[in-house]
Amino acid sequence: GEVPLIVSQSKESGSVGVFWFNPTETFVDVEHDTDNGSRTTKTHWMSESGIIDLFLLPGPNPRALYEQYARLTGRVSLPPMFSLGYHQCRWNYRDEEDVYQVHSKFEELDYPYDVLWLDIEHTDGKRYFTWDKHQFPNPIPMQKKLSDQGRKMVTIVDPHIKRDDNYYIHKEATSKDLYIKDKNGKKDYDGWCWPGSSSYLDFTSEKVRNWWADQFAYSRYVGSTSSLYTWNDMNEPSVFNGPEVSMQKDLTNLDGVEHREWHNLYGMLFQRATAEGLIKRNPEENIRPFVLTRSFFAGSQRYGAIWTGDNESSWSHLQIAAPMLLSLNIAALSFVGADVGGFFGNPDAELMTRWMQAGAYQPFFRGHAHHDAKRREPWMFGDEWMIRMRRAAMARYALLPYWYSVFREASVTGMPVMRTMWMQYPELEELYHLDDQYLIGADLLVKPVTGAGVSEVEVSFPAQDIWYDVDTMSKLDIDSTSSVTKLKVNSDIDKIPVYQRGGSIIARKLRLRRSTQTMMKDPYTLYVALDTSQKASGLLYMDDEGTFDHEREGYFAEATFSVDMNISIRNKVNGSASWIKSHSSNDRMIERIIIMGVHNEPKELSMESSKVDFSFVEEAKVIVIRKPSISALKNWEIIIE
Numbered sequence: 001g002e003v004p005l006i007v008s009q010s011k012e013s014g015s016v017g018v019f020w021f022n023p024t025e026t027f028v029d030v031e032h033d034t035d036n037g038s039r040t041t042k043t044h045w046m047s048e049s050g051i052i053d054l055f056l057l058p059g060p061n062p063r064a065l066y067e068q069y070a071r072l073t074g075r076v077s078l079p080p081m082f083s084l085g086y087h088q089c090r091w092n093y094r095d096e097e098d099v100y101q102v103h104s105k106f107e108e109l110d111y112p113y114d115v116l117w118l119d120i121e122h123t124d125g126k127r128y129f130t131w132d133k134h135q136f137p138n139p140i141p142m143q144k145k146l147s148d149q150g151r152k153m154v155t156i157v158d159p160h161i162k163r164d165d166n167y168y169i170h171k172e173a174t175s176k177d178l179y180i181k182d183k184n185g186k187k188d189y190d191g192w193c194w195p196g197s198s199s200y201l202d203f204t205s206e207k208v209r210n211w212w213a214d215q216f217a218y219s220r221y222v223g224s225t226s227s228l229y230t231w232n233d234m235n236e237p238s239v240f241n242g243p244e245v246s247m248q249k250d251l252t253n254l255d256g257v258e259h260r261e262w263h264n265l266y267g268m269l270f271q272r273a274t275a276e277g278l279i280k281r282n283p284e285e286n287i288r289p290f291v292l293t294r295s296f297f298a299g300s301q302r303y304g305a306i307w308t309g310d311n312e313s314s315w316s317h318l319q320i321a322a323p324m325l326l327s328l329n330i331a332a333l334s335f336v337g338a339d340v341g342g343f344f345g346n347p348d349a350e351l352m353t354r355w356m357q358a359g360a361y362q363p364f365f366r367g368h369a370h371h372d373a374k375r376r377e378p379w380m381f382g383d384e385w386m387i388r389m390r391r392a393a394m395a396r397y398a399l400l401p402y403w404y405s406v407f408r409e410a411s412v413t414g415m416p417v418m419r420t421m422w423m424q425y426p427e428l429e430e431l432y433h434l435d436d437q438y439l440i441g442a443d444l445l446v447k448p449v450t451g452a453g454v455s456e457v458e459v460s461f462p463a464q465d466i467w468y469d470v471d472t473m474s475k476l477d478i479d480s481t482s483s484v485t486k487l488k489v490n491s492d493i494d495k496i497p498v499y500q501r502g503g504s505i506i507a508r509k510l511r512l513r514r515s516t517q518t519m520m521k522d523p524y525t526l527y528v529a530l531d532t533s534q535k536a537s538g539l540l541y542m543d544d545e546g547t548f549d550h551e552r553e554g555y556f557a558e559a560t561f562s563v564d565m566n567i568s569i570r571n572k573v574n575g576s577a578s579w580i581k582s583h584s585s586n587d588r589m590i591e592r593i594i595i596m597g598v599h600n601e602p603k604e605l606s607m608e609s610s611k612v613d614f615s616f617v618e619e620a621k622v623i624v625i626r627k628p629s630i631s632a633l634k635n636w637e638i639i640i641e
Contacts, residue, residue, distance in 0.1 A: 001296035001306070002026065002264045003331035006043055007057075007065065009422050011429050015065045017057035019072060022050040023264040023297060025249075048249075049260050062423040063415055069332055070414025076301040076334045078411045080288045081516045081545035082152055083229075083305065084403050085114030086393050087366035088377065089154075089339075092121035095135035096142050103146055105379055107514060111390045112397045114515050116146060117154040117231065117366075126195035127167050128157045129221045139223035147227040150515035154292070155224075156231040159203065159270050160238075162195035169215065173201060178208045180259070183250040191239035191247060200237055202253045204262050209273035216277030226282060229290040230274050235267040236295045267295020268303070275303045286547045292364070296333060305335040305364045313342030313373070318355050319450040323435040325362055329416035334407070336418070337364030346374045349381040350452060350493065356389040357496040358448035360396035361440060363403075363417050388494060394512060395498075399444075401507040401524060401540060406441035408541040417441065425462045430484040434460060443504035443529075443538070444470075447489075447497040457491045459499075460484050466502025466597060468529045471495070473596045473622055475502075502597060503531035505538025505561045507632070510592075520545065523591035524632055526561060530597035534565035540632055542575075542588060555579035559632040565598065569605075569638040571630070580633050588632040593625040604641045612638055 004020040006028075020026070029044040055072055059065040088106070093099050099116060106113050124130040131139050143153050161170050161179075173179055179188040179199040188199045202208045218224055239247050249260035271293040278289035291304035300306060308324050311317045321338035328336045340359035341347050347355065356378070359365050369376055378389040396403075403417075410417050419439040421431035437447040437459060445467065447459045461467050463485045467476045476499070479485045489497050500506060506527045513519045528536045543549065543556040550556040557575030573580065598621050605612040605625065614625045630636045 001267060001294075001300070003296070003298045003328075003333065004028075004045075005069070005298065005331050007330055008041070009062070009426060009432060011427060014060035015062045015426060016059045017065050017069060019055040019057065019069065019298065020045055020047070021053040021055060021298070022047045023262055024049040024260055025263065049258075062426055063413065066332060066414040066416065073299040073332065074302040075412070075414050076332070076407065076410045076417075077303065078288070078407055078550065079305070079335055080290055081400065081404060081520075082114045083290045083335075084363075084400055084407070085365070085397065085516045086112060087115040087117060087154070087364075088113050089117035089119070089366055089368040090375075091119040091369065091371045093118060094121075096138060099142060100145070102377060103149075103151065105377065107149065109379060109386065109390065110512060110514060111378060111386070112393050112512070112514050113151070114517075115152045115154055115229070117156075117368075119156050119371075120158070120194055121371075122155060125162065125164075127162050127164070127169070129169060129215055129224075131223050136223075140225055143225045143227050147225070150517035152227045152229055152290075154229045154231050154290075156233055157274065158194065158232065158234045159266075160191070160193040160195065160198035160200055160234060163190060163197040163199055164195075170199070173199070173211075176211065177254070178202060178205070178211060180247070181252045181254070183248065183252065183258075185252045185256050189247065189251050192241040193234060193238060200239075200247065203266060203269040203273055204253045204257070205255070208254070209269065209276065212273040213277035213280050216274070216281045218281060221281075224281075226287065230278060230292075232267075232271050232274055232291055232293045232295075235270045235293060236263075237266055264297045267293055268297040268300045270295070271300065271303045286549065286552070288546055288548060292366075298331070301333050301335070305337070306333055307336065307364060307366065308338045310343040310370075311339055313345030313347040313351065315351060315450060315452055317342050318351065318358060318448075319436075321358065321362070322438060322448055322450075325418055326420050326435055326438055329418045330420065332414060332416060334410050334417035335363050337362045337366055339366055339368040341367050341369060341376055343368055344370050344373065347376065349385040352376060352378075352381060353385055353388045353392075353493065354449050357392040358450070360392045361444075361446045361448070361496070361498065363407075365396060391494075392496070397513065397516070397519065398508040398510055399506070400516060400519070401509060402441070402444070404545070405507075405539055405541040409441065409539075421460070421462070425464075428462055428483050431460060431462065443501045443506055445499040445501070447491075449491045449496060455490070455492045456488050457497060458486055459489050459497055460486050461499070466529070466531055467499040468502065468596050470498045470500050470527075473527075473594070473620060475597050475621070500527065500529045500596075502529050503536050504529050505536050505563065507538070507540045516545070521587065523589040525592040525594065526590060528561075528563050528569075528593065528595040530563070530565065530595065534597075534599060535563060537562040542632065543579075549579075553579075557633055563595065565595075565602070565640060568640055569593065569595075571632065571634070571636050573633060573635055583633055585631065585634075590630050590632055591627060593623075593628060595623040595625075597621055598623050602640050605638050606641070607636065607638045
């Protein structure tokens with residue numbers, strides 16, 4: 001994929017960007033220089049073809065810059081909640097029995113997961129939209145079994161079409177003249193990919209995209225159901241016998257335009273057509289799609305998730321995952337992830353555990369493996385290691401209300417979900433170079449452990465804020481006289497360093513469930529991290545987690561929590577009055593409020609003249625309010641005396 005965007009961040013000039021709108025092959029020379037004692041960076045852009053179409057993004061800060069870029073290329077689409085859970089994939093789960101066994105083991109171990117994936121071997125001879133009748137003879141009952149227990153499935157659908165006159169997709173695409181042509185614009189292009197001899201649909205054509213979307217109709221994709229979603233791979237497009245493993249540059253689309261002119265658009269347009277198909281297949285077209293893609297361009301954030309491709313089971317590939325994902329987020333591609341465990345090779349228990357811990361704090365969370373790799377479902381490493389991995393997955397699921405709220409922010413403002421440190425602290429030059437730690441939204445700082453045998457890591461903390469360890473709830477010893485405090489912190493095998501920013505309030509769901517669907521009505525626990533003024537605030541976004549009603553009807557609510565230990569704990573709700581009213585009085589309940597960093601124990605807490613029970617742990621400086629009988633959908637105030 002390619003996003004021809006460069007972003008500059010400096011203390012003097014702030015945040016600025018340049019978007020070079022050109023989907024042709026482009027080279028960028030980056031030159032660092034020291035001019036009059038200050039370091040400068042120059043870039044030289046060379047595109048093979050296209051026109052000069054340059055957009056300047058003046059900033060002057062990260063939030064303004066990403067709002068400007070979002071106006072140009074679009075904002076991230078709010079994903080359905082299930083897609084933020086854990087995805088289990090392998091090339092390939094052999095048959096229906098294999099699927100059932102893997103699913104049942106997750107159930108048995110109370111290990112949360114949401115989606116089970118099928119790679120290319122599930123098809124009839126690499127013919128997409130088909131099933132291998134011997135290995136997957138009953139796909140609808142298979143999907144229903146998983147769906148009844150709160151899970152979804154994903155099948156792979158690639159853009160290369162097997163040249164087989166008995167294959168209905170190829171037969172219709174040929175008769176309707178939907179394929180990319182040779183350099184003379186006469187014959188359908190014939191390249192080599194997974195099915196062997198293949199032709200490639202012209203997704204630059206609206207006619208072809210509309211036809212492709214129609215193929216996802218349940219009457220066309222026989223054996224598919226509403227709980228089946230899609231994975232678009234090989235969409236650069238990949239051609240095994242082509243130059244640079246792609247199509248020749250002088251091939252033409254249906255309008256006679258050469259491949260060199262639109263190469264980097266192809267994967268995005270393919271994902272777009274697939275997403276549109278998943279929407280069109282349902283009555284009223286009101287269910288949000290989920291589509292994963294490998295290839296992308298500026299604007300791909302509108303159509304689904306992206307992963308970093310075929311990685312390796314090695315510490316070096318775990319180490320490079322965070323910088324790669326941060327680069328994608330700088331390009332406003334937020335719903336991104338690197339495959340947990342690495343695609344090629346065989347991770348040992350320590351590497352797999354560290355990758356599961358890191359993956360739990362990346363936007364797209366999927367485990368995947370090559371068919372030559374040993375089975376590596378979490379239980380394959382023994383109970384001790386499975387429990388560690390399950391704990392990481394449980395931390396992910398507990399934080400889903402926060403992840404969902406941050407994705408909502410991205411869909412409105414354009415701000416990335418997974419942020420470099422400078423995005424949140426643009427004035428701190430000491431943080432500019434960091435790519436091995438990052439922020440989720442504004443309030444969680446994450447430092448993945450990416451080395452073998454590591455029990456201690458160094459984390460750089462912006463000293464203008466207080467930071468709390470999310471596991472111990474203890475306040476870190478930050479030197480407020482400096483701009484950045486570097487601390488050596490514990491990172492033994494049971495620990496991934498994650499910290500909550502003082503001044504923030506994060507909602508979690510703490511009950512162990514097996515999927516997001518079964519969590520939907522669970523109550524929240526509010527984690528309040530007080531700042532130096534003994535104040536904090538935070539936002540919780542809520543909707544039905546799966547339809548477009550939040551956009552089309554405005555059916556959503558935002559709870560804005562605020563705490564001032566000298567006054568009160570409050571909630572102010574905004575959103576659709578009718579949607580809020582449609583919920584029962586005991587829906588979206590808050591079962592617990594945990595307040596960290598409390599200076600002094602309050603004399604009393606009360607709400608509507610009634611006392612509110614609480615406990616205060618002096619040593620930890622933590623207040624716990626249990627069962628306050630309040631809803632996130634209602635305005636309320638707890639008075640502090």
